[in-house]
Amino acid sequence: MSIEIKMAWRNLWRNPRRTVLSAAAIAFAGTLLVFMLSWQFGAYESMINSSVKINTGHLQIQAKGYQENSDIRLEIPDPESLISFLEKLGDVEAYTSRAIAFSLASSEDRTYGAAVVGIDPDQEVRVSTIKRMIRKGSYLSSSDTNQALVGKLLARNLSAGVGDELTLLGQGLDGSIAATVVQVKGIYSSGMDEFDRSSIQLPLNYFQTVYTMRGGVHKIVVNVKSLDCVSAVKKRIAEKLTTVDSKKPLVVLDWKELNPGLVQSITMDLASGAIFYLILIIVSGFSIMNTFLMSVFERTKEFGVLMAIGTAPGRLIKVLLIESTLLTLAGVVISMVSGAAITLYFQIHGFDFAGASELLNQYGVSGRMYTRLTPVSLLAGPITVMAVTFITALPPAMRIRRLKIVEAISFQ
Amino acid sequence: MHFKLPWRNLWRNPRRTLIIMAAVIIGVWSMVFLSALMRGMSENMFENGISILTGDLQIHQKGYRSDPVIENSMSNPGEVKRVLAETLPEGARWASRIRVNAIAQNARHSAGITFVGVDPDKEKYVSFIKPAAVSEGKYLSEGDQRRILVGKALLEKFETRIGHKIVIMAQDTNGEIASKAFRIGGVFRSELSSTEKQYVFVSKDAAKELLRLSSGISEFAVLLEDHKRVDQIAGRIAEKLPEGYEVHTWKDLLPMMKAWTAMIDGFNLIWYVVVFIAMGFGIINTLLMAVYERMREFGMLKALGMKPVWIIRNVLCESFYILFLGIVIGDIIGLLSLAPLFQSGLDLSAMAVGAEMAGLSRVIFPSLNPNDMILANTVVLFSGLLVTLYPAVEAARITPVEAMMKT
Amino acid sequence: MKIVESINVSKTYQQGKVAVNALKNVNLTIEKGEFMALAGPSGSGKTTLLNLIGGLDLPGEGKIIVNGNDYSKMNPSQLAELRLFKIGFVFQAYNLIPVLSAVENVEYVMLLQGAPEKERKEKAERILDEVGLGDKYSRRPNELSGGQQQRVAVARAIVSNPAIVLADEPTANLDSKTGDGLLTLMKKINEKKQVTFIFSTHDRMVMEYAARMVHIRDGQVAEDTKK
Structure with a gap:
C-alpha cells in the first residue's frame, strides 16, 4: 500500500465523527437513487409488459394508416403468406391475427358502442394475457362460433352476464350491414378501464364471416423473445413487407409506436426524476463540501511542515484527493449495498399500493409494485454521486497550490 | 449581545458559512420551485378534470x-x-x-x-x-x-x-x-x-x-367559486333532497384525479424530507466543526460563568441565522425562477400524448401555494434547529478544564 | 567552509495594512559544522531569517547562498529539492505527521527522496535507535511525549544526512530536563556528523549550548559572539 493511501486512510479517521457523517450523507443520497431508479424501472417494465401483453404485443403489422384511423377497409388482405413468413423468422415467440370492427352491441335493454375484435383463440393465448384475465365464464375455443368475451365494464353497462345474448350491429368490409347474435361466454377484467369498457372478442373465423372480411385481418400481432430483439425483427419484417403485393401498403409498428402515450409517460417520468435526482445530488455535494474544506483548512500547519521538509504540493493534493475518493467510495459502496438490499427486498415482496391501485391500473400496473434492480439503476446514481463529490473536493484540494509555506507553518 | 455574538461567530469563517448556506438555499429553492410546478400540474389536472363536464x-x-x-x-x-x-x-x-x-x-x-x-x-x-x-x-x-x-x-x-x-x-x-x-x-x-x-x-x-x-x-x-367547500355544500344538498337522488363530488366522480392529487401532496412532503436529510448531514457536520474549533472558547465562557443553556442557545442561534438566511434567499430565488414560467408556462407539447394520459394540458403553469412554501420553510427551519441540538449539546457539555487542554 | 551566506538581506512583510520591516541589511556568514543560535525577542526577525535560510521564503533584497546555491536563481521545485536533500527542519511543536508512526515519519523524507523501501526502513530504525527511541518505532505522535516527538523530529531532520538542520524554537514546548536532553542529543549529532545546526530561540538553555550567538534586534544583527 502506498504511503499516500495509508496517509489518506488514516487522515479520514482523525475525525471519525465527521467522516462517518459525510459518508452517511453520500450513502443516503446513493441509496435513495439506487432505490428510486430501480423503482422507476420496475414500474416501466410492468407498464410496458402489461400494455404489451394485454393489448399491443411487441410488433404489429397493419395496413398503412390503420393505427391513426381504424377504418375497417384498411385491411391486410392475405395474412396467410405473412404468417408463414413469421413462422420461419427467428426470435419470434408468438403471433396472432386480429380483425376489428366498431359495432353497436345491444343486450336485452341496453345498447353501447364497442370495438368488436376477432381473435384466433389458440394463437391469442400465446400472445396476450386475455385468457388469464377471464373472471367469469370461460375462454373461447377454436371450435366456437357465435360466442363472445366481453370486458367487465362493458358487461356491466350492458347488464349482461355469462350466457346472455348480445346483438352486434355494424358494417362489413364491403359496406353491407353486419349483424349477428352472440352469446357471452366469458367476462374479463384487465384493470385498464379503457380496454374493459370498450371491447368484445369473437372467434376470428366467425368475425370474418359476419363482417365479410373474406379472410382478411387488420392486425398481425407479433411477440418476440425479448424487448432487445424488437428492432432487429422489425427490420426483417419491414424488408419482407416491401415485397408483399398488396392494394394498400403494409407497415410494421413496434410497441413504442403503438403506445406513444406510454413511451412519453415514461420519458416524462424519467426526465422529471432526473431533475429531482440532480438537485438531491447537488444539495448533498454542498453538504459535504465543508468536510473537505475543513479537513484542508485545519491541517494548514501540517501541510506547511510537509512542504518545508520538501514535499511537493502535488503529492499533498494527491493525498487529499485519495482521501475524498476513499470517503466517497465508502459512502457509495454502502449505498450500493443498502440500495440493492432494499431494492431486492421489494423486488421479491413488492409494494402494496392499495391507495393508488386505481391509478396504477390505468397504466396497466396491478396493485403490487415490484422494483427492478438493473446494472443501470444500481450504478447510475452512485457513479453520479461519486463524480459530483469528487468535483466538490477539487477546489479545497487545489488550495494547497496557493499555500505559502511560511504562513502555513505559523498558522494557528 | 446574545444575538450579536452568534452572528459574528458565523462570519469568522465566511466560506464555510456560505457553503452550508448554499446547500440550504438550493434545497429550499428546489422545494419552492418544484412544489409550485407539481401544484401547477395537479391544479391543471383538477381544472381539466372538473371542466370536462364534471364540475365540483x-x-x-x-x-x-x-x-x-x-x-x-x-x-x-x-x-x-x-x-x-x-x-x-x-x-x-x-x-x-x-x-x-x-x-x-x-x-x-x-x-x-x-x-x-x-x-x-x-x-x-x-x-x-x-x-x-x-x-x-x-x-x-x-x-x-x-x-x-x-x-x-x-x-x-x-x-x-x-x-x-x-x-x-x-x-x-x-x-x-x-x-x-x-x-x-x-x-x-x-x-x-x-x-x-x-x-x-x-x-x-x-x-x-x-x-x-x-x-x-x-x-x-x-x-362552485370556492372548490374547498365542495364537501360541505354537497352534504347540505344531499340533506335537502328527497329520497331517490345521489350527490357526488368530484372526488367520487374522478377517483383517478383524487389519487393523483393525493400522490402529488405525498410526493411533495417526501421530497421536502429527502432534501432536508441531504442538507441536514451538512448542517450537523458544519456546526460540529464550528463548535469543535471553538471548544476552548466555550470552556472559557463556562469558566466565566456562562450556563450550558446559554451555550446551547448561542449555537442554535447561529444555526437559526444560517437557516433563516438560506430559507429567505432560497424563497426569493425560487420566486424569481418561477416568474418567467408564470408568464409563459412549461411547454409539454413534446410529450403531449404522455401528458394527456395524465390529464395534463400541453402547457403547464406553476401554481404557488403559500401553504406549500410555508410547509417547506417550516420543515427546513425546525428540523434544522432540531439537528443543531447535537452540536449544541456537545458544546455545552465541555468543562472548562477539558476545554483548556484542547488546542 | 562557508555553508550559509546572507548578503545584504532585507525583508518586508505586509501585515494587514501595515508594512513591517522584518529584516534590514542582514549580512551573516555561517561555517560548516557550526552549532549556532539566532537569539532575540519575538518579532525581532530571527524566525524570518531562519525561514529565508531554509528557502521557505525569499528575501526582498539581497542574496541567500546555502551550500553554494544562490536561492535567487532557483525555482520553487529546485528549492524544494534542496530542502529535501540538504536541509533538515525541526519546528517548535506539532511538526510530525500525525497519521504516521514514528518510524514512518522518519521514512517519509527518504520516501520523498526516492530511497528504496528496505533501505528506508533500516535507516529509519537505526536513526531512531540513535535518538533513543529504539522501543517506540510504531507509536503515533499523539502516543509520544513532547520530548519524544521532538526526538523523532530530529531523527527526521538528520536522516537524509543534510548539511544544515534548522530548528525554530525546538525546546519552547518542553520542560527544562527534556529540553536539556534534546540539546545534548543535537550537540552529539553535530559533533559526530559535522552537521550545521542553526537555532532560533530565546531559551537561555539553548544559548548556553550554542557555540555562537547571533543576536537579532529590530531586524538587524546586533551582536555576534563566539564562545
Missing part, C-alpha cells in the same frame, strides 16, 4: 352512476332546481344535462361517443363547452334543433367538415334505437384530444326529441 359536484337519480342510461334519468328536475336555488352559495353556477352513450356515424366512419344535450346559456358558465371553446362555426343556441358541436379531433377522424352531416344513434326511452342526422354547426377545442373525440353536444331540446324524453334530466352539474 353532480346530482343524479339513484342508480344512474352504475347504469348511466336514459331510464335512470330524473323525472322531476324541478325539485332539484328548487333545492339548488336554496342551498347554493353566491357565485355558484349549475347546469342540467341529458347525457347518453351513443354512436356517431357518417358515410365512412363510426365511433362510440357521449351524446350530451345542454342548456347553452347555463352550460357556458359551468364547463369548458362555452363560446370561447368553439374554434369554427358557432356555439349552440337555446332550442337549436339540427346543429351539433363536435370536437376537432373527431372531425378529423371522421374526415368531415363543418356543415356536413353526422348521424347519432342512441337508445331512446322506449329501448328502441333512435337515430337522427345533425349538421355540424361548430367545432370545439379542448385541452385534451380525448375529450374532443369523446363528446358531442346538442341543445337539450334536440336531445329530448331524439330520445323521446318529455322532462327528464340525466344530471345536474354544479361549479
Whole structure:
C-alpha cells in the first residue's frame, strides 16, 4: 500500500465523527437513487409488459394508416403468406391475427358502442394475457362460433352476464350491414378501464364471416423473445413487407409506436426524476463540501511542515484527493449495498399500493409494485454521486497550490 | 449581545458559512420551485378534470352512476332546481344535462361517443363547452334543433367538415334505437384530444326529441367559486333532497384525479424530507466543526460563568441565522425562477400524448401555494434547529478544564 | 567552509495594512559544522531569517547562498529539492505527521527522496535507535511525549544526512530536563556528523549550548559572539 493511501486512510479517521457523517450523507443520497431508479424501472417494465401483453404485443403489422384511423377497409388482405413468413423468422415467440370492427352491441335493454375484435383463440393465448384475465365464464375455443368475451365494464353497462345474448350491429368490409347474435361466454377484467369498457372478442373465423372480411385481418400481432430483439425483427419484417403485393401498403409498428402515450409517460417520468435526482445530488455535494474544506483548512500547519521538509504540493493534493475518493467510495459502496438490499427486498415482496391501485391500473400496473434492480439503476446514481463529490473536493484540494509555506507553518 | 455574538461567530469563517448556506438555499429553492410546478400540474389536472363536464359536484337519480342510461334519468328536475336555488352559495353556477352513450356515424366512419344535450346559456358558465371553446362555426343556441358541436379531433377522424352531416344513434326511452342526422354547426377545442373525440353536444331540446324524453334530466352539474367547500355544500344538498337522488363530488366522480392529487401532496412532503436529510448531514457536520474549533472558547465562557443553556442557545442561534438566511434567499430565488414560467408556462407539447394520459394540458403553469412554501420553510427551519441540538449539546457539555487542554 | 551566506538581506512583510520591516541589511556568514543560535525577542526577525535560510521564503533584497546555491536563481521545485536533500527542519511543536508512526515519519523524507523501501526502513530504525527511541518505532505522535516527538523530529531532520538542520524554537514546548536532553542529543549529532545546526530561540538553555550567538534586534544583527 502506498504511503499516500495509508496517509489518506488514516487522515479520514482523525475525525471519525465527521467522516462517518459525510459518508452517511453520500450513502443516503446513493441509496435513495439506487432505490428510486430501480423503482422507476420496475414500474416501466410492468407498464410496458402489461400494455404489451394485454393489448399491443411487441410488433404489429397493419395496413398503412390503420393505427391513426381504424377504418375497417384498411385491411391486410392475405395474412396467410405473412404468417408463414413469421413462422420461419427467428426470435419470434408468438403471433396472432386480429380483425376489428366498431359495432353497436345491444343486450336485452341496453345498447353501447364497442370495438368488436376477432381473435384466433389458440394463437391469442400465446400472445396476450386475455385468457388469464377471464373472471367469469370461460375462454373461447377454436371450435366456437357465435360466442363472445366481453370486458367487465362493458358487461356491466350492458347488464349482461355469462350466457346472455348480445346483438352486434355494424358494417362489413364491403359496406353491407353486419349483424349477428352472440352469446357471452366469458367476462374479463384487465384493470385498464379503457380496454374493459370498450371491447368484445369473437372467434376470428366467425368475425370474418359476419363482417365479410373474406379472410382478411387488420392486425398481425407479433411477440418476440425479448424487448432487445424488437428492432432487429422489425427490420426483417419491414424488408419482407416491401415485397408483399398488396392494394394498400403494409407497415410494421413496434410497441413504442403503438403506445406513444406510454413511451412519453415514461420519458416524462424519467426526465422529471432526473431533475429531482440532480438537485438531491447537488444539495448533498454542498453538504459535504465543508468536510473537505475543513479537513484542508485545519491541517494548514501540517501541510506547511510537509512542504518545508520538501514535499511537493502535488503529492499533498494527491493525498487529499485519495482521501475524498476513499470517503466517497465508502459512502457509495454502502449505498450500493443498502440500495440493492432494499431494492431486492421489494423486488421479491413488492409494494402494496392499495391507495393508488386505481391509478396504477390505468397504466396497466396491478396493485403490487415490484422494483427492478438493473446494472443501470444500481450504478447510475452512485457513479453520479461519486463524480459530483469528487468535483466538490477539487477546489479545497487545489488550495494547497496557493499555500505559502511560511504562513502555513505559523498558522494557528 | 446574545444575538450579536452568534452572528459574528458565523462570519469568522465566511466560506464555510456560505457553503452550508448554499446547500440550504438550493434545497429550499428546489422545494419552492418544484412544489409550485407539481401544484401547477395537479391544479391543471383538477381544472381539466372538473371542466370536462364534471364540475365540483353532480346530482343524479339513484342508480344512474352504475347504469348511466336514459331510464335512470330524473323525472322531476324541478325539485332539484328548487333545492339548488336554496342551498347554493353566491357565485355558484349549475347546469342540467341529458347525457347518453351513443354512436356517431357518417358515410365512412363510426365511433362510440357521449351524446350530451345542454342548456347553452347555463352550460357556458359551468364547463369548458362555452363560446370561447368553439374554434369554427358557432356555439349552440337555446332550442337549436339540427346543429351539433363536435370536437376537432373527431372531425378529423371522421374526415368531415363543418356543415356536413353526422348521424347519432342512441337508445331512446322506449329501448328502441333512435337515430337522427345533425349538421355540424361548430367545432370545439379542448385541452385534451380525448375529450374532443369523446363528446358531442346538442341543445337539450334536440336531445329530448331524439330520445323521446318529455322532462327528464340525466344530471345536474354544479361549479362552485370556492372548490374547498365542495364537501360541505354537497352534504347540505344531499340533506335537502328527497329520497331517490345521489350527490357526488368530484372526488367520487374522478377517483383517478383524487389519487393523483393525493400522490402529488405525498410526493411533495417526501421530497421536502429527502432534501432536508441531504442538507441536514451538512448542517450537523458544519456546526460540529464550528463548535469543535471553538471548544476552548466555550470552556472559557463556562469558566466565566456562562450556563450550558446559554451555550446551547448561542449555537442554535447561529444555526437559526444560517437557516433563516438560506430559507429567505432560497424563497426569493425560487420566486424569481418561477416568474418567467408564470408568464409563459412549461411547454409539454413534446410529450403531449404522455401528458394527456395524465390529464395534463400541453402547457403547464406553476401554481404557488403559500401553504406549500410555508410547509417547506417550516420543515427546513425546525428540523434544522432540531439537528443543531447535537452540536449544541456537545458544546455545552465541555468543562472548562477539558476545554483548556484542547488546542 | 562557508555553508550559509546572507548578503545584504532585507525583508518586508505586509501585515494587514501595515508594512513591517522584518529584516534590514542582514549580512551573516555561517561555517560548516557550526552549532549556532539566532537569539532575540519575538518579532525581532530571527524566525524570518531562519525561514529565508531554509528557502521557505525569499528575501526582498539581497542574496541567500546555502551550500553554494544562490536561492535567487532557483525555482520553487529546485528549492524544494534542496530542502529535501540538504536541509533538515525541526519546528517548535506539532511538526510530525500525525497519521504516521514514528518510524514512518522518519521514512517519509527518504520516501520523498526516492530511497528504496528496505533501505528506508533500516535507516529509519537505526536513526531512531540513535535518538533513543529504539522501543517506540510504531507509536503515533499523539502516543509520544513532547520530548519524544521532538526526538523523532530530529531523527527526521538528520536522516537524509543534510548539511544544515534548522530548528525554530525546538525546546519552547518542553520542560527544562527534556529540553536539556534534546540539546545534548543535537550537540552529539553535530559533533559526530559535522552537521550545521542553526537555532532560533530565546531559551537561555539553548544559548548556553550554542557555540555562537547571533543576536537579532529590530531586524538587524546586533551582536555576534563566539564562545
